[in-house]
Amino acid sequence: MTLNTTATAPAASSRQVAEPAKRRKARSSYPYWFYLPAAVIYTGLFLVPTFASFFFSLTRWNFNSFTFIGLDNFVQFFNEPSLLKGLTNTFIYGVVTAVLKVVLGMLLGVFLTSRIIARGYLRSIIFFPVLLSSIGVGIVFTVLLDPSNGMINKALAAIGIEGPSWLTDPAWALLSVAFVDVWKGVGLAAVIFIAGIVSIPQEYFEAAKVDGASSFKCFWNITLPLARPATATVIILSLIGGLRSFDLIWVMTQGGPGFTSDVIASVIYKQYQAGFYGLSTAGNVVLFLIVTAIVVPLSMFLNRKEVEQ
Structure with a gap:
């Protein structure tokens, strides 16, 4: 009788352990249903168009039919005379806008987290251009920027400076659009830096001041290292936006004069306007691969440095 009791005890115990495990397993699968709406939206709005773009870049297509032609679109795209200039301009535009947004955003972030009058009002003023339409801007x-009747050249003339032909001079056209892009987007960079700086414990600054550290040393040794996550975010977002920029360039210069302010996105749009849909799709794939090849390694590098800190 004793043997039967001892034999059944482990069996009952194992059943008791197994039943909660089954219940836990059944409960753990339930929250995965919450991923379904996001997965459907992500698949429909990103994965399907992405794979469709890769497929149609290998075809000559219109809205009624398509013909598979392999890599001919890519060969033709890289033989376009404006592509090399557009590729160079894309990198120049992306680097210039990203660097200026990071530097100016950091300076504005430090300024707008200091003890100044009307700090909240100034923050809203700085962020306001971000809300404006790129087309309107x-x-x-x-x-x-009109060279003859524009207010900027008139203001420069009032102090004895002859302003250049901002949008018609090949030396100034691309940089002029880049400066406008920075004016419009630096507010977002400043807000991100403000959030990063505000999250730094004030005890660090108080201890540094007790030790006699100057404001510059506090910025260099406390703010700059501890705001690294915000800096990485601004770098990545600004670089992606700069490399993909199209709307401001098209509204202000349409890639002119000549091809001097063309970027890859404007070259792609011109091919689409001409009815070369497969060629423009191949250009989109090229742009996607370029942005991915630059941003993914850079993001991994910045995140690794952040973890090492």
Whole structure:
């Protein structure tokens, strides 16, 4: 009788352990249903168009039919005379806008987290251009940068400086659009830096001041290292935006004069306007691969440095 009791005890115990495990397993699978709406949206809006673009870049297509032609679109795209200039301009535009947004955003972030009057009002003023339409901003600055009647050149003339032909001079066209892009987007960079700086414990700054550290040393040794996550975010977002930029360039210069302010996105759009849909799709794939090849390694590098810190 004793043997039967001892034999059944482990069996009962194992059943008791198995039943909660089954219940835990059944419960753990339930939350995965919450991923379903996001997965459907992500698949429909990103994965399907991405794979469709890769497929149609290998075809000659219109809205009624398509013909598979292999890599001919890519060969033709890289033989376009404007592509090399557009590729160079894309990198120049992306680097210039990203660097200026990081530097100016950091300076504005430090300024707007200091003890100044009307700090909240100034933050809203800095962020306001981000809310404006890129098309509207482009049209307004096209008028302001007019070499003859624009207010910017008139203001420069009032202090004895002859302003250049901002949007028609090949030496200034691309940089002029880049400066407008920075004006419009630096507010977002500043807000990200403000969030990063505010999250730094104030005890560090108080201890540094007790030790006699100057404001510059506090910035260099405390703010800059501890705001690294915000810096990495601004770098990545600004670089992606700069490499993909199209709307401001198209509104203000349409890639001109000549090809001097063309970027890859504007070259792609011109091919689409001409009816070369397969060629423009191949250009989109090229742009996607370029942005991915630059941003993914850079993001991994910045995140690794952040973890090492």
